[in-house]
Amino acid sequence: MIREILRMGDPRLLRVAKPVEDIHDPALRAIIADMYETMHAANGVGLAAPQIGVELRLMIFGFDANPRYPDAPPVPVTTLINPWLEVLTVETEDGWEGCLSVPGMRGLVPRPRRIHYGGILEDGGSLTREAEGFHARVFQHEFDHLNGVLYPQRIRDMTKFGFIDALFPDSNLATLEAE
Numbered sequence: 001m002i003r004e005i006l007r008m009g010d011p012r013l014l015r016v017a018k019p020v021e022d023i024h025d026p027a028l029r030a031i032i033a034d035m036y037e038t039m040h041a042a043n044g045v046g047l048a049a050p051q052i053g054v055e056l057r058l059m060i061f062g063f064d065a066n067p068r069y070p071d072a073p074p075v076p077v078t079t080l081i082n083p084w085l086e087v088l089t090v091e092t093e094d095g096w097e098g099c100l101s102v103p104g105m106r107g108l109v110p111r112p113r114r115i116h117y118g119g120i121l122e123d124g125g126s127l128t129r130e131a132e133g134f135h136a137r138v139f140q141h142e143f144d145h146l147n148g149v150l151y152p153q154r155i156r157d158m159t160k161f162g163f164i165d166a167l168f169p170d171s172n173l174a175t176l177e178a179e
Contacts, residue, residue: 001033001034001037002034002037002038002041003034003035003038003052003053004052004053005038005042005047005051005052005100005101006050006051006052006053006101007101007102007103008099008101008102008150008152010101012050012053012055013050013051013101013145013148013150014148014150015050015055015148016146016147016148017048017049017050017055017056017057017058017145017146017147017148018055018056018057019056019057019082020056020057020058020081020082020120023081023120023122023124024124028056028058028081029122031049031052031054031056031058032058032060032079032122034052035047035049035052035058035060036060038052039060039100042100043066043067043068044066044068044100045061045062045063045066045068045069045072045075045138046059046060046061046062046138046139046141046142047059047060047061047100047142048142048143048145048146049146050145050146050148051100051101051145057081057082057083057146058079058080058081058082059079059080059083059142059143059145059146060077060078060079060080060142061075061077061078061138061139061142062074062075062076062077062078062138063075063077068098068173069134072134073133073134073135075134075135075138076129076135078127079121079122080117080118080119080120080121080127081119081120081121081122082119082120083117083118083119083139083143083146084117084118084119085115085116085117085139085140085143086115086116086117087112087114087115088112088114088115088116088130089112089113089114090112091112091113091114092110092111092112092113093110093111093113093133094108094109094110095108095109095111095134095137096108096109097109097137097141097151098164099141099150099151101145101150102150102151102152104163104164104165105152105161105162105163105164106161106162106164106167106168106173107151107152107155107160107161107162108155108156108157108160108161109137109141109151109154109155110154110156111136111137111140111141111154112136112140113132113133113136114130114131114132114136115130115131115132115136115139115140116128116129116130117129117131117139117143
């Protein structure tokens, strides 16, 4: 089922999500299925449970190709329950981010370039992975949602935040965001 995606301004997006207590709860499987359906319907590259009003530490992300980020390399499709993050470098890189909860806008966000992350998989197993570049950015963006942080809060230069059609007038990104 496609769920409503909460938009910036909704106070639920600013709350810290609670850990998942029972990973075998059938309701959790239904939430995950809804999250994937919702993310794909919105052309997203990731989605955190708080974005659909579910206050759990649960996130999904990944794609082979995505029209909202046409130049981005593939990111493995991943579901993580109670994820964790370790930053591996003080080196950061700026990158343009959008968000399904902040539709029609993009901002230039600094993020650590290399990270180590992990969490519990749907089957109860565990995952640990190192990532860099766009993969690391996607994970950190979704992880922020679990802590009540939206990407505009991380922007250093507000002149690099705006509507997609104004920032990138010669691209078709604004059309894709509106679909």
